[in-house]
Amino acid sequence: MAKKDYYEVLGLQKGASENDIKRAYKRLASKHHPDKNQGSKNAEEKFKEINEAYEVLGDAEKRAAYDQYGHAAFEQGGGAGGFGGGFGGGGFGGFEDIFSEMFGGGFGGGGRRNRVVRGDDLRYDIEISLEEAVKGCKKDIRISTLAECDTCHGSGAEKGSKVETCSHCHGSGRIRRQQGFFVTEAVCPSCHGSGKKIEKPCKSCHGDGRVQKTKNLSVTIPAGVDTGNQLRLSGEGAAGENGAPAGDLYVVIHVREHDIFERDGSNLYCEVPISFTMAALGGEIEVPTLDGKLKLKIPAETQTGKLFRVRGKGVTSPRGGYAGDLICKVVVETPVALNDKQKDLLHKLEESLEGKSQHRPQQEGFLDSVKNFFSNLGKN
Ligand SMILES: [Zn+2]
Numbered sequence: 001m002a003k004k005d006y007y008e009v010l011g012l013q014k015g016a017s018e019n020d021i022k023r024a025y026k027r028l029a030s031k032h033h034p035d036k037n038q039g040s041k042n043a044e045e046k047f048k049e050i051n052e053a054y055e056v057l058g059d060a061e062k063r064a065a066y067d068q069y070g071h072a073a074f075e076q077g078g079g080a081g082g083f084g085g086g087f088g089g090g091g092f093g094g095f096e097d098i099f100s101e102m103f104g105g106g107f108g109g110g111g112r113r114n115r116v117v118r119g120d121d122l123r124y125d126i127e128i129s130l131e132e133a134v135k136g137c138k139k140d141i142r143i144s145t146l147a148e149c150d151t152c153h154g155s156g157a158e159k160g161s162k163v164e165t166c167s168h169c170h171g172s173g174r175i176r177r178q179q180g181f182f183v184t185e186a187v188c189p190s191c192h193g194s195g196k197k198i199e200k201p202c203k204s205c206h207g208d209g210r211v212q213k214t215k216n217l218s219v220t221i222p223a224g225v226d227t228g229n230q231l232r233l234s235g236e237g238a239a240g241e242n243g244a245p246a247g248d249l250y251v252v253i254h255v256r257e258h259d260i261f262e263r264d265g266s267n268l269y270c271e272v273p274i275s276f277t278m279a280a281l282g283g284e285i286e287v288p289t290l291d292g293k294l295k296l297k298i299p300a301e302t303q304t305g306k307l308f309r310v311r312g313k314g315v316t317s318p319r320g321g322y323a324g325d326l327i328c329k330v331v332v333e334t335p336v337a338l339n340d341k342q343k344d345l346l347h348k349l350e351e352s353l354e355g356k357s358q359h360r361p362q363q364e365g366f367l368d369s370v371k372n373f374f375s376n377l378g379k380n
């Protein structure tokens with residue numbers, strides 16, 4: 001059977017960049033992954049093709065050979081001379097690297113080298129105030145996690161005890177299984193991937209190399225963060241088995257609701273009540289900002305709901321740039337708990353305004369709309 005062109009398999013042209021190749025591979029491999037296409041022979045075949053193509057095109061040396069000689073470069077058996085040998089020998093090499101990026105590890109592929117099992121990534125949800133989010137802060141957190149065992153320093157072996165090669169997997173840490181023509185690999189159940197067997201396991205950690213501990217950490221939260229932002233603390237996740245690298249800790253930000261301000265991206269919003277006398281005659285009010293009060297001029301004849309923008313009093317993104325704005329919405333307050341004299345004054349005011357539409361800018365437009373609404377209703 002004639003082999004398909006590797007570039008064609010990945011939907012690329014011959015001169016494709018390294019990044020294009022990687023991207024195309026990720027996209028296609030994810031699409032045709034057997035986990036997502038249960039039992040589909042077609043997808044399985046496609047998946048195999050994609051991996052074979054990537055094994056060559058994803059490796060600079062093999063790719064150069066392929067560009068020059070085509071499939072013939074790999075057809076002489078025994079690893080085609082000068083291309084590093086092992087092509088085709090280990091199922092889908094080069095495969096695990098990219099999948100561990102995609103699925104966070106744990107997928108059994110590769111197998112050409114001894115793969116240690118990295119510790120788990122952890123998530124910690126933290127709640128902070130709006131002020132803390134805008135200005136940045138330091139927070140002390142406590143997490144309970146698997147940490148390196150102090151007794152054996154992560155090796156899992158008791159002091160002076162011998163560490164031998166695992167007899168189950170002969171030190172590779174992996175077990176290969178044949179399923180049809182598909183070869184799958186799994187972490188060795190006997191040594192959990194370490195490839196080693198400990199003669200006398202450490203008593204404190206039972207040979208795991210890690211123990212459950214409570215860690216205190218100080219987290220620096222940069223200014224400008226918002227709900228949903230994550231901070232990655234590299235290596236602060238769970239320790240790996242038998243001294244393998246630790247996972248990462250992700251701190252996920254949640255900003256508490258604020259009594260006065262509401263945030264939308266880099267802008268802050270607040271509602272400011274003003275008296276109806278001020279709305280009519282104009283004046284000056286104090287508005288709150290995150291760094292103190294500020295005077296705001298209210299022009300005469302201000303209607304309720306009008307927005308006033310105070311530039312630069314919003315939030316600066318953690319990536320920098322300009323600060324957003326503070327947007328104040330004025331709300332005209334209706335006076336309450338009036339005494340007879342005050343009511344009388346309002347009646348007098350109302351009488352003086354009666355019948356004069358120039359004092360009520362919104363009334364006329366509103367009445368027109370109402371009239372149209374009812375006449376349209378009558379037509380239908
Ligand atoms: Zn130990």
Ligand SMILES: [Zn+2]
Pocket residue numbers: 166167168169170171172173174188189190191192193194195196
């Ligand atoms: Zn083993």
